[in-house]
Amino acid sequence: MVESVQQLFTGFGIAATLTNLLYCLLGAVAGTLVGILPGLGPIAGIALLIPVTFGLNPTSAIIMLCGIYYGAMYGGSTTSILLNVPGETASVITCIDGYQMARKGKAGPALAICAIGSFTAGTLAVFGMVFLAPPLAQAALAFGPPEYFSLMVCGFIVLSNVTGGSLIKSLMMAVIGLIIGTVGLDPVTGEYRFTFDTTYLLSGIEFVAVAIGLFGIAEVLANVDQPLENMESGILVPRFRDLYPSLQDLKTSFGAILRGAGIGFGVGLVPGPAPVIATYASYMTEKRISNHPDDFGTGVIEGVAGPEAANNAACQSAFIPLFVLGIPFAPPTAILLGALMIHGVVPGPMMITEHPDVFWGVIASMYIGNFILLLLNLPFVPFFASILRIPKKVLLPLVMLFCLTGMYTVNNSINDIWLMLLMGALGYLMRKRAYDAAPLLLALVIGPKMEVAFRQSLMLSHGNFGVFFERPVSLVFLVATFLFLALPAFRFMIRRLGAGARNEGGSG
Amino acid sequence: MRKAELIEGVVLFLCGGGTVALSLEMPLGTFRMAGSGLFPLCLGIILMLLALLYLANLLLQKDSKGHSGEAAGARPGAAGQMLLFFGASALAVLCFNILGYPLTAFLLMLLLLRILGLKRPVLLVTLPFLTAAGSYLLFVQFLKIPLPKGLIGL
Numbered sequence: 001m002v003e004s005v006q007q008l009f010t011g012f013g014i015a016a017t018l019t020n021l022l023y024c025l026l027g028a029v030a031g032t033l034v035g036i037l038p039g040l041g042p043i044a045g046i047a048l049l050i051p052v053t054f055g056l057n058p059t060s061a062i063i064m065l066c067g068i069y070y071g072a073m074y075g076g077s078t079t080s081i082l083l084n085v086p087g088e089t090a091s092v093i094t095c096i097d098g099y100q101m102a103r104k105g106k107a108g109p110a111l112a113i114c115a116i117g118s119f120t121a122g123t124l125a126v127f128g129m130v131f132l133a134p135p136l137a138q139a140a141l142a143f144g145p146p147e148y149f150s151l152m153v154c155g156f157i158v159l160s161n162v163t164g165g166s167l168i169k170s171l172m173m174a175v176i177g178l179i180i181g182t183v184g185l186d187p188v189t190g191e192y193r194f195t196f197d198t199t200y201l202l203s204g205i206e207f208v209a210v211a212i213g214l215f216g217i218a219e220v221l222a223n224v225d226q227p228l229e230n231m232e233s234g235i236l237v238p239r240f241r242d243l244y245p246s247l248q249d250l251k252t253s254f255g256a257i258l259r260g261a262g263i264g265f266g267v268g269l270v271p272g273p274a275p276v277i278a279t280y281a282s283y284m285t286e287k288r289i290s291n292h293p294d295d296f297g298t299g300v301i302e303g304v305a306g307p308e309a310a311n312n313a314a315c316q317s318a319f320i321p322l323f324v325l326g327i328p329f330a331p332p333t334a335i336l337l338g339a340l341m342i343h344g345v346v347p348g349p350m351m352i353t354e355h356p357d358v359f360w361g362v363i364a365s366m367y368i369g370n371f372i373l374l375l376l377n378l379p380f381v382p383f384f385a386s387i388l389r390i391p392k393k394v395l396l397p398l399v400m401l402f403c404l405t406g407m408y409t410v411n412n413s414i415n416d417i418w419l420m421l422l423m424g425a426l427g428y429l430m431r432k433r434a435y436d437a438a439p440l441l442l443a444l445v446i447g448p449k450m451e452v453a454f455r456q457s458l459m460l461s462h463g464n465f466g467v468f469f470e471r472p473v474s475l476v477f478l479v480a481t482f483l484f485l486a487l488p489a490f491r492f493m494i495r496r497l498g499a500g501a502r503n504e505g506g507s508g
Numbered sequence: 509m510r511k512a513e514l515i516e517g518v519v520l521f522l523c524g525g526g527t528v529a530l531s532l533e534m535p536l537g538t539f540r541m542a543g544s545g546l547f548p549l550c551l552g553i554i555l556m557l558l559a560l561l562y563l564a565n566l567l568l569q570k571d572s573k574g575h576s577g578e579a580a581g582a583r584p585g586a587a588g589q590m591l592l593f594f595g596a597s598a599l600a601v602l603c604f605n606i607l608g609y610p611l612t613a614f615l616l617m618l619l620l621l622r623i624l625g626l627k628r629p630v631l632l633v634t635l636p637f638l639t640a641a642g643s644y645l646l647f648v649q650f651l652k653i654p655l656p657k658g659l660i661g662l
Contacts, residue, residue, distance in 0.1 A: 052651060168562045172520055175555045179527050179548060186544035193534060193544055224590045224624070397620035398639060400597055401613055405643055408604070409653045417601050425594065433516060455542045463540030 004130050011360030015368050020063050023056065024365050027064035028372045031071020036079055036384055040399055041088045042072035043441070044216030046335045047208050048402060050342065051409040058343035059358045063365040065339050069332050070315050070366065073275060074118055074373050075384070077308055081110045082385050090275035090311045093283045097296065097303030104299050109245035111381050113253050113301055114308045115374045116245075121261035121309035122370035125316035128265050129363055133352070137324045140349040145456035146467050148327070150477035152450045155271035155329050156439065157484045165436050167488050173430075174439035180205050181447025188455050200415045207338050207444055208410050209420040214437040215331075216403045217424025220396050222431050245301075253305035256286050260306035264313030269321065271329040273438065274314040282310035316366055323347050323359060327446060331438045334445040513566055521559035527552030592623045608658020609648070613640035 014020065034045030046068050053061035076091035081098035094114070101110040143151075160170035183194045184204030195201040245253075263285060264278040286306040287296045296303050318333050326348035328334040340347055345355050352359050377384070407420045427437050461467035468474050527548055534545030600616040607615070617636035626632055644662070647653045 051653065054653075055651070168558055168565065172555060172558045172562065175551055175558065176520075176523065179523075179551050179555070182548045182551070188542070189535075189544050191534070191544040193548065194530060221590055221594060224593050225586045393621065393624035393626055394635065396593075396624060397617050400593075400620060401617055401639060401643065404597065404600065404616075405609070405613070405647060405655070408655065409647060409651075412654065414601060414604060417604070421594070421598060421601065428590075433512070451547045454547065458539050458542060463538060465539075 004134050007356060007360045008130050008364060010356070011362075011364030012368075014059060014357055014361035015063065015365035020060050020361065020365060021368065023060045023064040024067050024369050025372055025376075027067020028071040028369050028376060030064075031068035031073075032075035032078075032373070032377065032384060033387065034068060035072035035075020035077075035088060035091075036387055037390075037395065037399075041215055041219065042069050043331050043335055044212055044219065044403075045072055046332060046339070047211040048216065048406040050208060050335075050339050051406055053339070053343070058340070058345050058355070059361045061343050062336070062340060062345070062358060062362050063369075065336055066319075066362055066366060067369050067372075069336070070122070070312065070369060071373060073311055073315050074114070074377060077114045077118075077311070078111065078377070078381065078384055079388065081107055081114065081304070083388060089273070090279050090314075092276075093279040093307045094304055094311075096283070097298070097300050100297065100299030101301065101304065106299065108381075109249050109301065110304050112245045112378060113249060113305045115377050116250075117253065117257045117260065117305045117309040118312040119370045119374040120257050121264060121311075121313040122316055123367060124258075124261045125265050125268075125313040126363060126367045126370075128313075128317060129320055132269075133320050133324050133359075133363075136320065137349045137352050140325050143325070143349070143473065144471070145453040145460065146471050146474040147477070148325075149450060149453035149457055150468055150474040150481070151325070152327060152446055152453065154477040154481045154484075155327065155446075156443065157481045158271040159273070159329070159442060160436075160439050161484050161487065165434055167485075169434070170436050170439045173435055173437065174443040177440035177443025178447040178450065180210070180440075181444045182451065187448050187452050200413075204448075205444065206411065206413075206416050206419060207335075207441075209407060209416045210423050210444055211331075211335055211338075211441055212403050212407055213420040213423025214427035214430075214441060216399065217420060218427025218431055218437070220399050220403070221424060221428040223392060223396055249301050253301050256282075256302040256306035257309040259285060260309030260311075261313045263306075264310035264315075265317045267310070268314035268317030271321075273330050274318050275311045278310035278314035279307035282306040312370070319362075319366075323351055323362075324349060326351075327449070328442065331441045334442045338445055510566065514563065517559050517563040517566060521556055521563070524552045524555030524557075524559055527555065589623060593620060596620055596623060604658075605656045606658055608660050608662060609655035610640045610644045610662050611658060611660055612656075613643055 015024065030049060031042070031045065034040045034042060040048075046065050049065065049068055053064055056064070072088065073090060076086055076088040077094050077098070080086045080091040080094040081102050084095050084099040086092045086095055098110045098114075101107065156171075156174045160174055161167055181204075183201055184192065185202070186193055192202060260278075260282040263282045264275075267278040267281060268274040283296075283303060283306060286302045287293050290296065290300075290302065292300075318328075318330060319336075322328050322333045322337060324347075326337070326346065328337045337347060340358075345351070345358050403420065404417055407417050408414070410416060430437055457467050458465070468478060531545040531549035531552055534548075535543035536545045536549060537543030539546075596616065596619040600612050600619075603612050603615070614636045617639050618632060621632055621635060626635075644655070648655055648662075
């Protein structure tokens with residue numbers, strides 16, 4: 001533990017260099033803009049800005065990309081409070097009480113509590129990471145291919161189950177992602193698969209093109225479908241002097257922030273869209289333990305403080321499975337995994353020892369990044385809000401141009417742009433037909449790892465599938481998978497039984 | 509809506525079937541020493557099974573509840589505008605190498621702004637010019653990323 005603290009201080013030394021501070025600031029600002037603007041989310045934002053980091057060393061690059069991630073999560077809350085429009089899905093809960101506070105003239109305290117809550121939760125999460133990551137990495141060294149395979153299967157099922165849509169549809173998307181991931185070189189035998197004699201497909205499907213297409217282009221096209229009126233009429237921008245929360249606000253929020261941080265940190269460690277689940281869980285917890293639960297939804301500060309703290313803590317603890325196991329549990333961390341690999345850093349149990357500068361530098365930069373966001377967001381709220389005045393009819397072409405240009409710069413390939421457009425059209429249709437793109441993207445990124453783990457496991461066991469059930473850790477993951485698969489069936493049965501009982505009661 | 513959902517199920521089933529067919533052309537090996545086709549074969553079969561389950565679920569439903577997509581929020585004429593927007597972007601990709609980056613960026617912005625209903629001539633020229641110049645300076649001059657030069661040689 002002492003060693004971890006020492007390493008963290010070394011990390012602060014790395015993160016606090018002028019260059020890294022600059023990239024952290026750039027990432028936080030870019031992320032805030034991405035979070036505020038409609039038409040771009042954190043996934044497309046990170047994917048688009050990967051090419052910008054090509055000339056940087058891995059530590060600076062990942063610091064900047066991480067800054068975009070948590071900056072975007074923060075920016076999303078600003079639009080939730082000022083406009084009742086969540087910048088991304090994790091901010092939906094903040095709309096409920098945040099916008100009501102703004103309507104009552106308390107937009108300033110709501111935004112300030114968001115910033116303070118996020119900073120506090122981020123700080124606690126950094127310490128949680130420092131103490132949890134090294135022992136978890138040690139434990140992960142004992143993981144063999146069967147454990148990794150079962151963990152990845154569990155991750156898919158959980159993600160598919162909690163994204164809100166149909167489980168079958170999400171599972172089909174995950175399988176399609178895995179199939180797309182098999183295009184190119186077979187990672188075990190070195191043979192080519194599904195390349196159709198084209199040189200473009202020899203190196204596999206470019207995941208950045210899929211990410212920008214499914215999340216960037218599809219979002220732009222979906223926005224073109226919607227009314228294009230400006231949003232400025234609904235913006236409730238506070239004045240700078242109104243930004244400070246009262247002592248009572250701080251006192252009321254204190255407990256909610258701590259509880260939110262705890263919930264968020266825990267949820268971030270498990271597979272699934274952690275920030276979304278964490279904000280919802282925190283809101284429900286606050287409502288349940290409150291002395292005035294009926295006031296929730298009318299502009300209660302705990303309804304903003306708890307979820308925002310949970311959101312930030314979940315974002316940060318989601319880096320633990322990514323760094324320690326090398327397995328992302330959600331699309332934004334999947335994109336970051338891709339970025340890490342582009343920069344020659346392979347996350348996993350050995351990352352702490354092989355790339356301590358990246359690992360501890362990035363963790364320390366998260367703390368610094370949160371502080372930057374705290375400083376940046378409070379005084380500049382009116383500026384960020386004014387960005388929302390850019391008409392959609394100007395913004396959408398800009399985003400489209402940036403997607404096309406950004407995609408070209410990854411490999412200087414026109415084929416990548418075609419693939420991105422194709423994925424954009426597919427993503428648009430998927431939205432229309434209520435198919436979730438997140439399982440597809442995640443499956444594409446971790447599919448090759450999953451295949452290798454599957455084949456290595458069977459090689460080790462001489463073709464015996466029992467290897468996945470004989471090893472305790474693997475068995476635990478598979479039991480969890482089964483429970484998550486069975487959950488919808490249980491829910492359905494309970495509903496049917498309940499309906500049957502009501503009918504009997506009604507007729508009797 | 510129900511018909512559309514049935515078509516989706518069939519398309520996904522066929523995708524699974526296509527994967528299976530293509531996988532069978534690759535060496536399958538054994539479970540002990542899997543060939544390159546085994547994993548995609550398993551995935552194709554799983555996709556087919558899931559699609560069948562989806563179709564069975566649809567057929568077993570007594571009445572269609574509709575779906576939870578976003579079509580309800582669409583405005584009149586939006587589909588045509590969206591297709592034009594997408595088509596203009598595809599056209600820009602075709603012209604990318606021929607016209608070069610700055611000119612393509614300028615024309616694409618001009619076209620997209622016009623498609624989305626921007627009518628003021630001053631803005632229609634100024635915005636694309638500033639965007640093309642700004643992005644050219646950022647990517648080519650500042651980040652040193654080579655972009656197609658095309659006709660104008662920039």
